[in-house]
Amino acid sequence: MEKQDKLTSFIKARFPYIYIESYEEDRVVKHIENILNNQLKTSREILVWSQSSGLKNRNKLISNTKSPGQILEFIKKYEQNAIFILFDFHVFFGNNHRAGDNETIRQLRDLIPYIKRSEARKTVIFVSPELNIPQTLEKDIVIYDFNLPNLEQIKDSLNRMISINTKVDSSNLSEEDKDKLCKAALGLTMQETENAFALAMVNDGKLNAKDIKVVLEEKMQVIRKNGLLEYVQTDLDIDDIGGLDNLKKWLLKRNNSWSEKAKKYCIPSPKGVLVTGVPGCGKSLTAKAMSAIWNLPLLRLDLGKIFSGIVGSSEENLRKAIKTVEAVSPSILWVDEIEKGLSGATSSNDGGVSTRIFGAFLTWMQEKTAPVFVIATANNISKLPPELLRKGRFDEIFFVDLPTFNERKEIFSVHLKKRLKDEEVTRDIKPDDENLIRYLAEHTEGFIGSEIEQVVITALCDAFFENRALEFQDFVKAIENTVPLSKTQKEQIVALREWANIRAVSASSKENTENYTNNSDSDNDITLSRGGRRLDI
Ligand code: ADP
Helix, strand or coil, X not given: CCCCCHHHHHHHCCCCEEEEECCCHHHHHXXXXXXXXXXXXXXXXXXXXXXXXXXXXXXXXXXXXXXXXXXXXXXXXXXXXXXXXXXXXXXXXXXXXXXXXXXXXXXHHHHHHHHHHCCCCEEEEEEECCCCCCHHHXXXXXXXXXXXXXXXXXXXXHHHHHHHCCCCECCCCCHHHHXXXXXXXXXXXXXXXXXXXXXXXXXXXXXXXXXXXXXXHHHHHHHHHCCCEEEECCCCCHHHCCCCHHHHHHHHXXXXXXXXXXXXXXXXXXXXXXXXXXCCXXXXXXXXXXXXXXXXXXXXXXXXXXXXXXXXXXXXXXXXXXXXXXXXXXXXXXXXXXXXHHHHHHCCCCCCHHHHHHHHHHHHHHHCCCCXXXXXXXXXXXXXXXXXXXXXXXXXXXXXXXXXXXXXXXXXXXXXXXXXXXXXXXXXXXXXXXXXXXXXXXXXXCCCHHHHHHHHHHXXXXXXXXXXXXXXXXXXXXXXXXXXXXXXXXXXXXXXXHHHHHHCEECCCHHHXXXXXXXXXXXXXXXXXXXXXXXXX
């Protein structure tokens, strides 16, 4: 038997008001019709109202009333089984910036007993692109989550479009490519999906593997429009991360955790990781590279924007962002500088909004069933609310420390290979010269990853400026001129380590950490100790 839809349960239980947040009015109405036909025994009329068109049954005008008060009066007096779908009623509800229409809100409350006690079975469904429920009605309105189209629905739509557009040549579109094309559209509304497919078709009159990019680009546009998520595309790979062996191994082991095979092993889906530590040592780099390691889309969430309320109400923002990420799943959600968004969560100077949002985010992280992996990165852990760090929230908390001697060698190697490409520029300097790499690593104790990268860039800049080939001395000078962060922010790093020793696992492997300093006479005590528990993953 088909599983009963939540909406069916709400209607059967005679909830007076149901709220559906969606742009897709047609799809919502079709979904309700579908439910009526297949899951509800009692027959009901579907009456759709909007301020511009009045009340209609399919295309037949039932009442010309455009005022909210009159339509509610109409519902009160209506004596047949019916579902009333009211479009854009949220405009009467007000929000932070705008006062609501008190009379309409009061009228809605007055209507409840009539709906409940009426012989005729009546349900009111609000359909709006924004979730906006006035506090006074919070207890009377139930929210129904109407999801964006799933893969099957997208495939149906593509097949329909292919069959209608007979002039479009889709003979080179393999089943596998078709699947990828449809997956690329996940996260879009049906209208947006169809627009993206239409665009792919009209480009060259053909539909083939190349069009996956067209659809992905359309999706990026849409995600960009909501202003909270950024679709991060990178060509970084695991080899672009120097060191951090433990963290890399951990991530590699969790690849394909959502596969059928993983299900056989009864492995729980990974929730996510929190990566904290010294700034500039590869946290963001790892988040970006993960997308390539796992071959999944990476969406960066700006929690600061969610809280700022610049783009809409905070609650609604979070819901929207989560909905998009889930629709695109399997996916990776990168919460960058999580402390910036959550630091206000424990203070109560915003009327409790931050606390509520923070709670909602944690609950989602804990209970999510969609395959979304969260990678949160944080520089300032002292600002993180303790609830976030409780066991079980994240699968693991990693601490990224100043790179060890071996790690510095690896980071130099990454950046030398990346930038020393032209023989005319590099001449005597070879990017894989072991002696050079050893020298550089030995002389950059206490440097963070980004400072190491900067040494390579500065050396190249000097050579460029003097219009000559790169020389060993350029590196020597670049190193000498760098005052590493570990010197200027020693106290902060010590504090970070103390914190990490109790709560986090070292992102570097044991082998590398034991080899931390290459210089036993080092007077630089910041390079002698390490933060985070040393485990071999
Ligand atoms: P953060 O830890 O503050 O997020 P990033 O990951 O943004 O630091 O690092 C800044 C830049 O420094 C990177 O884009 C990369 O070029 C370089 N870098 C830092 N750590 C590493 C590393 N472990 N391996 C290679 N490059 C690194």
